[in-house]
Amino acid sequence: MANVANAPRQKVVISTRVDKVSTGARVTSSVRAAIAVIVALIMLIPVAWMAMTAFKTRPDAVAVPPKVFFEPSFEGFVSLLTSRRQLTNDEIAVYQQRTDLGWADQIALIRGQAITGPSAFPRQLLNSLIISGVSTVFSVGFGVLSAYAFSRFPVPGKDDLLFFILSQRMLPPVVVTIPIFLMYRQVGLHDTHIGMVLLYTAFNLSFSVWLLKGFIDEIPREYEEAAMVDGYTRLQAFRRIVLPQATTGIAATTVFSLIFSWNEYAFALMLTSDAARTAPPSIPLVLGTGGIEWAAIAAGSLAFLIPVVIITFLLRKHLLRGVTFGAIRKG
Amino acid sequence: MSQVNAQRGLSSRQETAPPTGRRQLSDMRIVQLFILPTIILLILMNIFPLIYSLFLSFTNYSVISSDPPVWVGLDNYTHILSDPDFWHNFATTGTYALLSVSLQTIVGFALAMLLRSKFAGSGIITTLVLVPMMLSPIVVAVFWRLIFNPSYGILNPILGFTDINTSPEWLGDPALALWAIVIVDVWQWSPFVMLLCLAGLSAIPEYLYEAAAIDRASVWFQFRRITLPQVMPLLLIAVLFRTIEAFKQFDLVQGLTFGGPGDATETVSVELYRLAFQGQFETGLSSALAYIVLVVIVAISNLYIRALNRLREG
Numbered sequence: 001m002a003n004v005a006n007a008p009r010q011k012v013v014i015s016t017r018v019d020k021v022s023t024g025a026r027v028t029s030s031v032r033a034a035i036a037v038i039v040a041l042i043m044l045i046p047v048a049w050m051a052m053t054a055f056k057t058r059p060d061a062v063a064v065p066p067k068v069f070f071e072p073s074f075e076g077f078v079s080l081l082t083s084r085r086q087l088t089n090d091e092i093a094v095y096q097q098r099t100d101l102g103w104a105d106q107i108a109l110i111r112g113q114a115i116t117g118p119s120a121f122p123r124q125l126l127n128s129l130i131i132s133g134v135s136t137v138f139s140v141g142f143g144v145l146s147a148y149a150f151s152r153f154p155v156p157g158k159d160d161l162l163f164f165i166l167s168q169r170m171l172p173p174v175v176v177t178i179p180i181f182l183m184y185r186q187v188g189l190h191d192t193h194i195g196m197v198l199l200y201t202a203f204n205l206s207f208s209v210w211l212l213k214g215f216i217d218e219i220p221r222e223y224e225e226a227a228m229v230d231g232y233t234r235l236q237a238f239r240r241i242v243l244p245q246a247t248t249g250i251a252a253t254t255v256f257s258l259i260f261s262w263n264e265y266a267f268a269l270m271l272t273s274d275a276a277r278t279a280p281p282s283i284p285l286v287l288g289t290g291g292i293e294w295a296a297i298a299a300g301s302l303a304f305l306i307p308v309v310i311i312t313f314l315l316r317k318h319l320l321r322g323v324t325f326g327a328i329r330k331g
Numbered sequence: 332m333s334q335v336n337a338q339r340g341l342s343s344r345q346e347t348a349p350p351t352g353r354r355q356l357s358d359m360r361i362v363q364l365f366i367l368p369t370i371i372l373l374i375l376m377n378i379f380p381l382i383y384s385l386f387l388s389f390t391n392y393s394v395i396s397s398d399p400p401v402w403v404g405l406d407n408y409t410h411i412l413s414d415p416d417f418w419h420n421f422a423t424t425g426t427y428a429l430l431s432v433s434l435q436t437i438v439g440f441a442l443a444m445l446l447r448s449k450f451a452g453s454g455i456i457t458t459l460v461l462v463p464m465m466l467s468p469i470v471v472a473v474f475w476r477l478i479f480n481p482s483y484g485i486l487n488p489i490l491g492f493t494d495i496n497t498s499p500e501w502l503g504d505p506a507l508a509l510w511a512i513v514i515v516d517v518w519q520w521s522p523f524v525m526l527l528c529l530a531g532l533s534a535i536p537e538y539l540y541e542a543a544a545i546d547r548a549s550v551w552f553q554f555r556r557i558t559l560p561q562v563m564p565l566l567l568i569a570v571l572f573r574t575i576e577a578f579k580q581f582d583l584v585q586g587l588t589f590g591g592p593g594d595a596t597e598t599v600s601v602e603l604y605r606l607a608f609q610g611q612f613e614t615g616l617s618s619a620l621a622y623i624v625l626v627v628i629v630a631i632s633n634l635y636i637r638a639l640n641r642l643r644e645g
Contacts, residue, residue: 033450039442040456043463043518049485050474062483064495142372145365153362163636165369168377170632172579174603175621178614179380179387181607182394202376205369234361263467265582270608280469284586294477301470312465316458320526323464324568324639 047305053298058111061294075111076295078104080121080303084113121282121300128278131193132261135200140254142201143208144216144246148238150209151216152224162210169206173266181270191272199267204257211256211322215249216242252318255311262308279304381625388618395612407619416594417602417620424598427509428577431516436570438517439524440562446525447532461526463519472586475515476502479587505595508588512596515583520573527569531562564642571635578628599624 053061055072058079063070082104087095092112095101101109108115150158168176180199181190189195223245224237232240243250265280272278283300315322356364388407390400411417446457463471478484479501492498501511535557543553581600584590590597590605603624607617 029448029450032445032448033453036445036450036453036456039445040459043460043522045485045489046471046474046478046518047462047466049478053474053477064483065488065493066483066485142368146369149362149365153358155362155366165373166636167629167632168373170575170628170635172581172600172603172621172624172628174581174600174607175384175625176377176380178607178618178621179384180376182387182614183380183383185394198372199376202372205372209369233356234358235356238361259465263470265467265469265585266604269585270604280467283470284473297473298477301474304470305466308465308467309462312462313458316454316461319461320530323523323526324572 050298050305051302053294054302056295056298058293058295061298073107073295074104075107076293076299078107078115079293079296080299081119082108082115083117083119084108085116087112087114120277121279124277124279124282125303127193127276128262128280131196131200131276131278132258134193135197135204135261136254136257138197138201139204139208139257140212140250143205143212143253144243144250146205146209147212147216148242151213152221162213165206165209169203174270177267177270184271191274191276193276196268196272196276196278199271200261200264203264203267204260207260208253208257211253212246212249214321215246215253219245248318252315252322255315256318256322259308259311384618384621387615388622390615392615393612394614400615403615407616408623410616411620411623419594420597420599420602423509423594423596424578424580424600427513427580427596427598428574430509431513431520431577432570432573434513434517435521435524435573436566438521439569440528440566442521442525443528443532443562446529457529461522464522464526466519468519468582469586471515471519472583475511475518476587479511502588503592505592508592508596512580512583512587515587516577516580520576523573524566524569527565528562531565532558535561564638568635568638568642571631571638575628575631575635578624578631 052068052070054076055074056067056070057073057075060067060070060073061076087109091114092109095105095109095114105115149155150162155161184190184195189198219242223241224232224234227237227241228234263280264278268278269281272281279300283297283304312319387400389402389404391403391406392398392400442460446453446460478486481487481498481500481503482495484501486501487493487498499507501507539557539561540553543557548556579600580598581604584596584598584601585604588596590601599620603617603620606613606620
């Protein structure tokens with residue numbers, strides 16, 4: 001009796017699963033896919049436009065109306081990476097006769113300029129790399145230790161401490177910077193690599209503790225306990241059992257931490273001026289002779305963004321976790 | 332629980348492990364050693380600065396003057412709270428936060444509904460849509476400045492404004508400048524809302540929809556009674572997180588308008604920066620403003636963390 005009553009009911013379930021069966025629904029879903037593709041492409045227009053501008057000549061970059069088709073040029077990159085001097089008409093004539101000019105010199109010569117040396121940009125990019133690299137090593141290193149302690153042991157005041165660590169991340173950079181600026185000026189850390197590394201380490205530590213704690217929570221305690229039964233000390237178990245198990249988490253945290261320090265603008269603007277200046281505060285200020293050189297700015301932005309885009313693709317499985325401080329695991 | 336486990340591990344090791352002769356660190360000691368660097372850095376780089384600036388907020392100190400700080404009591408706070416300019420900044424920040432967070436929520440949720448069901452290449456499309464949120468806001472602001480440009484930018488031609496004389500001047504018009512920043516923020520952060528909504532949507536059990544289909548529930552009813560409530564916790568987190576970020580907004584404004592034209596887009600963070608690091612370098616006054624902002628942010632982030640914890644437990 002019960003079977004008879006159930007059988008037709010199940011049939012109804014299958015036939016009403018409209019999304020799986022009917023052709024009308026299939027059309028809807030391909031329309032949806034098409035809309036998704038179009039929306040994605042529209043969203044990428046700004047980035048694409050910047051990439052295109054990076055390969056335009058100076059007049060093409062500010063052409064009215066905007067040029068979609070143009071002859072690619074490396075002028076933007078040359079302007080970005082070199083400092084140049086305007087030549088007089090006589091000098092231009094002399095330069096045009098010379099055969100020893102490199103391709104960059106020839107591009108500069110089109111605008112009547114001679115390259116006098118490298119610009120500040122390569123050094124700033126290097127600063128960005130050093131500061132974000134070193135601070136990431138420290139923040140992930142300290143982060144993994146604290147995350148393990150928070151994950152495995154009852155730390156007094158643990159919840160408050162964890163909340164406090166996270167709340168550091170919520171404050172506007174300007175709020176934190178005022179006292180740090182005074183402090184750094186007092187001890188001579190203003191505009192130094194060490195000062196920036198210290199700041200970014202502290203800044204990213206909150207993030208890495210939270211994210212890594214989530215990853216370490218997922219490693220069963222039994223693994224370490226079994227190892228300790230076999231004669232490992234707690235430290236050995238941590239090094240040989242927990243760390244290898246947490247590799248994915250450590251890698252994801254490292255990359256997120258790298259991106260955060262790489263992208264950071266406000267602290268760098270306020271706490272560096274020259275020696276330790278990173279790329280983000282400099283990109284808006286790439287100015288050439290005679291106004292904003294959009295091709296150069298676009299070239300700088302492109303050079304700055306490409307690593308991030310590549311990393312985004314590598315990280316796509318962990319993005320959700322990263323942006324929610326490890327709170328949400330499944331995507 | 333963990334203590335019990337740890338002790339069990341410890342005692343069983345002592346029974347079975349061969350003596351190594353090496354001095355072993357107790358678990359307590361390990362905890363201390365492991366947390367120490369984090370705590371030291373936090374005290375040095377967060378707690379001390381916060382206490383220091385709390386002190387400064389009661390003084391008339393300026394970093395560029397040689398005079399030592401003079402205690403002025405609550406003067407800075409009363410000055411800020413009674414000055415209409417500051418209220419204007421707070422209003423600007425609030426308007427900006429409201430506009431950009433609500434638009435991001437709508438756009439992000441719509442994107443998630445669009446990308447919810449898998450199709451060929453949906454993974455790549457999803458990742459492509461996520462690219463903007465990983466980019467440096469200041470760089471984003473700079474290239475949007477090119478896009479907004481009334482004469483050689485591409486936004487106006489795309490929108491159909493071809494005559495330069497009548498086309499909108501996004502960053503130069505006080506009525507539009509805040510919208511311009513909202514547009515860029517929505518462009519950059521809708522993907523974030525989408526990402527969280529996608530996570531929520533993927534967790535909805537299929538049988539709920541099947542049951543609704545049996546009952547011949549309308550699509551709207553399914554959306555309102557199944558989809559929305561199930562996504563709500565994650566959507567709430569996204570909204571709170573974006574609200575906090577919107578209140579902090581600094582990079583985009585600096586990159587796009589520097590707070591202008593006039594003070595049309597001067598958010599609290601930008602005003603704070605100006606007060607502390609430009610002009611008179613009013614360190615005392617800016618510290619007081621910083622503390623007011625801090626109280627607001629801590630209140631919102633408290634809500635945020637509570638929502639996170641509820642999600643962890645639930």
